[in-house]
Amino acid sequence: MDAAFSDLRNIPAISRMLNRHANPEVEQALLGALLTQPAAFGRTVGRITAEDFADPVHAAIYDAIAERVSQGRTVDHRLLGDVADSCNDVLQEFGGGRTYLAGLAGGAGLPSSVIDYADTIRQLAVRRRLIDAGLRAIVLADETQRIEDAVSVVIGDAEALVDGGGAKTRSEVLAAMVAGMEKPGKVYPTGYPSIDKAWGGGMYAGRMYCIAGKGKAGKSALAGGISYALNRAGVRHAYLALEMGAQEIEQRQVARELGTHSMALIGHVHATILARAGQYAATAEQQRLNNVVYVDMPGGTMDRLRTEILAAKHRHRCAGVIVDYWQLVTGRPPGTSEEEHLRRVAEWLAATVKRLGIWVLILAQLTDDGEATAVSRTGMNRNADQLYFLRDCNIDACRWLEGKASRYTPTTDIGSASEPALKLVYPGPHFEDWGARGNDDTRQAQMDMAEG
CATH class of the missing domain: 1.10.860.10 (DNAb Helicase; Chain A)
Known part of the structure; x- marks a missing residue:
């Protein structure tokens, strides 16, 4: 060469x-x-x-x-x-x-x-x-x-070749800070008021958010709900699907729009549902509901992740990226441990979002007992601006988020085991924000029945 x-x-x-x-x-x-x-x-x-x-x-x-x-x-x-x-x-x-x-x-x-x-x-x-x-x-x-x-x-x-900005004097930093106060950066609400409140209004450019949970805890459903809200708000973003494919994610989204169960869109689909789904798909662009760029990348390597995130920013003009999920990023160099490989992935993501001026929401897997592995502790604790664990509770299909780390807001839980913030409901399914609803009579009755 x-x-x-x-x-x-x-x-x-x-x-x-x-x-x-x-x-x-x-x-x-x-x-x-x-x-x-x-x-x-x-x-x-x-x-x-x-x-x-x-x-x-x-x-x-x-x-x-x-x-x-x-x-x-x-x-x-x-x-x-x-x-x-x-x-x-x-x-x-x-x-x-x-x-x-x-x-x-x-x-x-x-x-x-x-x-x-x-x-x-x-x-x-x-x-x-x-x-x-x-x-x-x-x-x-x-x-x-x-x-x-x-x-x-x-x-x-x-x-x-991207210029990191070089050294700055304190006066230059203060001037930039005041300018930022006069014209604050845009915030992107997640569609879940309880989460947005804990995150200072939503997701900000230059920050990395991580939600970790056990297998089948509902991480992808929650990420899908956030993507659904961003899409409806006209926020262009990328969804890098390392586990669940784009069509499977969209089946839930379309089912939610049509007021049915996602299983109704699989196999022998009823003629009425098929017609409605076709009509919805045909008018998505017209209704400005075409703000998601999907990338199916099962077994995706670190190099592929890097390529797709750069393409999301520069080619597709995305405001942020959802990565589902962290431990599925492959391409570990020979002689490198799994922990070191994933830590490098997390470090690269944290640095990249700041350099590119985008946000990233990355999902991560916990062990079966709901605890973080050594990989999670060294990789995400050190690099994520917000780190939350998605927890289940004794109330059927309900979840809450345990705050583990936050760089710019108080580290607080979103809901609790006794008062969960999220409930998996239909159509879809999708998560509904219980925390934003308050302690209305219906919710309290449901909770009492579950505890009884």
Whole structure:
């Protein structure tokens, strides 16, 4: 691959393109300022690195300056000799290191322009790396046996180019915080007022929510109910189905719309139900009820998960993603434990939602006794912004959510064993929010009968 990549890079048209995105004069002006202004280097930290310089000589000089700063030594004209000695090999072609560095110092840019210089160098470096990523994609498409492997590498290259924002001063953080207060970020209600209340109004971009439960506890039904509410509210989102398929999920949703049981849509379907289902499907787009992007991915790997989430954001313009469920993400690298693999999945999700500006709701499996495994504790406790366990109780088909962790709201339970917040009801089935209904006579009578 290296030889093919170099051949492409040496094509005259590509070389000219790369050269257009290099500015040696700006690099020289910045280095001159760093060599003559004692405090200038600190203004570049977090904005650029040595690898951002197009000229390898300039990269070596910047690296040498950084090394001296890390040793607590002031960078000024008295260190020109030390820097020249450090970079002597790469400076020989310029007739001697001291001569070239003295020329840089003599042409130093203005101290007030150091940040502008650094930002320009960084932006040009990103453009050159994007061109290189495109060249690598060409080589991979031609040489890689499995196209999935090529796509995974290309996505990784693209992710690495996303600017994380660099360092920010306290004043910059405070200004951004106040601006956020003036125009708060959008919140996406789940359709369950009891959950929304505990989560500060619903789901926010940049946050990861996790609901864990035993097998058959109703995790998918709850996620389906949230998806149903988002769809009706016009919120475009993706549903990554690693267990239950898209058609099975939609059978529950359509049954809820038609006021029937999902089993009525399976096997020999009554003519009346079939006609109503067909009418509903035909008018879903017209009624603006086409806001879910389904991805059937049983046995889906980490690479596939990464691909689909990026596609949900950039191709389908989704506000968030539902992942059903965490422990089914495969693709564990050789020599990696299951715990480490799933922890990396959780860490990647937590970082990605912040970078992409989306939310993710991820379901997870508990053991049969309702306890979290070591995987859950190390993976989700550390990475989820909200972590809740879906619990059953003695009241038939009722559930409540035990709060386990929260980064931005008080960690509270949603309902309790004696007063559950959710009940699985028909049509559908779907979960109904009991917590939002209050202690009306009907609910209290049902609870009394169950306890009796």
